[in-house]
Amino acid sequence: MKQFSQLLENLLFSPRRNDKLAHLVSWLKTASGDSRGFGVAAITGDLNLPHVKGKMIRDLASSATDEVLFALSYDFVGDLAETVSLLWPKSEVPLNSEFSIEDIVSQLQKASRKEAEHYMRHWLDHMPQTQKWALLKMATGGLRVGVSARLMRLAIAEAFDAAIEEIEEVWPLILPPYHDLFDWLEGHSERPNAEGRSVFRPLMLAHPLEEVDRQKYELSHFHIEWKWDGARVQLAASEEGVKLFSRSGDDISAAFPELVQPLGWQGVLDGELLAGTPECLGSFNDLQQRLNRKGASKSQIAKQPVFMRCYDILQTGQTDVRDLPLKERKPILQDVVADLPQTYFDLSEGVEAKGWDDLTLLRDQCRDNPLIEGVMLKDKNGPYQLGRIKGQWFKWKRDPFEADLVVLYAQRGHGKRSSLYSDFTLAAWADTDTGRVLVPVAKAYSGFTDVELRKLDKFVRDHTTQKFGPVREVEPKLVVQIAFDSIHRSPRHKSGVAMRFPRFHAIRWDKDCEDAAHLSELEHLVT
Amino acid sequence: MSLLGDTKNWVEVRAEGVFIKPLKAYIDPVRPVERALITHGHADHARAGHGTVIATPQTLDIMALRYGAAFTNNSLPLPYGERFTDNQVTVSTASAGHVLGSAQIIIEYKGTRLVAAGDYKRSYDPTLTPFEVVPCDIFITEATFGLPVFHHPDPVDEIAKLMRMRALFPERSCFIGAYALGKAQRVMMLLRQAGYQDPIYIHGALQKLCDYYQSQDIELGELLPATAGQRGVSNPELRGKIIMGPPSALGGTWAHRLPDPIISFASGWMQVKARAKQRGVECPLIISDHADWPDLLQTIEDVNPRETWITHGNEEALLHELTKRGRVARALSLLGYESESEE
Structure with missing residues (x-):
């Protein structure tokens, strides 16, 4: 110790x-x-x-x-x-x-x-x-020493002179205290393998598309799809049964019993979990009713259906197809999905665009469909590799929404931020019987630099009007420009709306709080 | 909670600080006043511009060093153990063990004794005479580290930790951030006692006070200015060397001359790992010039006052604990003392 x-x-x-x-x-x-x-x-x-x-x-x-x-x-x-x-x-x-x-x-x-x-x-x-x-x-649990599981795997690779890809591949197969792993690394046994088991395989991930990428790459090299606003999942079927994994490799099968019924097929699929049915999509809010639960009752399954929109295939039968180019994996995927129960599985269709300008228009139109976050671009000739590979997969999200809000409360953070006021409650104007008042609409605690955080902390300390334990109420005078992905009706919040992923975009030291957003403007954006 | 019946008429808590009415003097006033009693030379306790300043000779020297000779119209030195009487009030001082010259201010009036301890500590400090216990009726204590999480470890062990880190990275320089008055000199003495005999390179902000400590026969060893070499460029001569300065020095271009520095900071706040992390400190040294929680409580037991008044810091927890122990205590909630910053 x-x-x-x-x-x-x-x-x-x-x-x-x-x-x-x-x-x-x-x-x-x-x-x-x-x-x-x-x-x-x-x-x-x-x-x-x-x-x-x-x-x-x-x-x-x-x-x-x-x-x-x-x-x-x-x-x-x-x-x-x-x-x-x-x-x-x-x-x-x-x-x-x-x-x-x-x-x-x-x-x-x-x-x-x-x-x-x-x-x-x-x-x-x-x-x-x-x-x-x-x-x-x-x-x-939760050591918070700034080491991700990924960094630990890199360290293991370095300490034992092994390839990181191999460590990643083996990782889902082993359990603490990892006898199989260390025995293999020390040369006492074979590498553990996934044969006959339903285990998670490392996912291929996308880079955000930058301005320069649009100049660098020819659009025709890419397969284009919508970026669906659900939860990334992987489905693995073997003699062990069918299992569903989250993006991080957690087994979430228990929460989605309808998806892990026997399929009469073995292999590994990559896709997006969405609420509703392929014919009638539900919102991300609907999906959240099912996520992070230990199980699901029959009535929940009936009331809040979900399905998997598949976009890639890693294995079919005993054949690993990850080394095939995407353009060859897609037809295999199509055949496999065609035989799966159609209530729960469908195919992510391709999108046609003639060039970058055309695609830009399509991407801008995403704003009208709350379930589409943007577009995905995937190299047609690329194999399925783990991690973010430069030039292979890109995500091009639509622009976030923005609103100018007023800082009302601040709370000290935890861990590294434990002495800094880093969690902010932000408000917009609303008209009530008693006149124009500020109502909280969002909480945000990211998007600022360390230097800005110190300035914000000083602002809070200098403008505190009341203290409630770790929370301070501040004079309503600081306006921040907040970026957010979407806004929803929420009966749980006093304002009646809730934002998704609100974060600081800019601190408007120059702006008067009278000019902050009105709740009605935000309600207008509700999806 | 009311003040002691017999102090109500002669002690007042005002925005400027604690006011001794018959003496017409404030203790550590936070803004310029006619007559000030100053416990020690830290900037938040000793401010310039008072009419008369009553303090120990060393505190007066330190104020003159910091603010220039004209920091007050009239200074009245009161060495430890000497007395001064005015309008039936007797004032004297006793060592507080905080920094050089730091004093508890003892006020006696009509048979009641009040001791304003200022900032103080009980732990070992080779640069100072230790804290003196003065029994009294009213004890005014600080509470900078007034939470039970603060148990300051032996500073000798903390220095040993730094020495291990240096041995691990012999190619790197080592920057120790320390408050310019008191902490810096204490750390220097501890380094010398740990056997570090090389010159210690210092930031300009430490020079005057280090010179003053040495003029008071406190042997700090060889100190060299850390200004050698070119501004903004790493100076290879500083590899493996110890450089000291105020913590704020790290933010400036001054720090660019330090080759790949191990960042260290000597402060009681380093006890909380998140604080050390937040400041980017790699080698936190838990060395404090304030009393930790057990020492605050022990001191109050030793002094055994009828009432304890708490000036600044984490007064809520100390008030709670004292009340639980059946002591009469109150928080004065004075503003203007920077207990959260450099300590």
């Missing part, structure tokens, strides 16, 4: 990706046994300790101090694990740095809830503060 907590601290404080990579590589080379495997899983977020959740940590915290002091401390520190690691009473017993992750994880995995709490107390009493912090971070 000593080595691992040191690694986490190094990762947290290294500003540079390459330094983080170097820290990971050196740790991977020296860590041993299952401490290495469980450490990797803790960092990638794949470690599951069922009995240790935020709730238990909060219970532990309340035994360490009183409620008021805990609340004030948590508000200040902004991170539960760190707060508890700092608040934990100084122990009478001598400290011990010799607990291994391997032992900690295996004990927690076997323990009942009560035993787990007992172990946690024991460790917290005996560990130095940084290890307490690492233990609590590990136990609650």
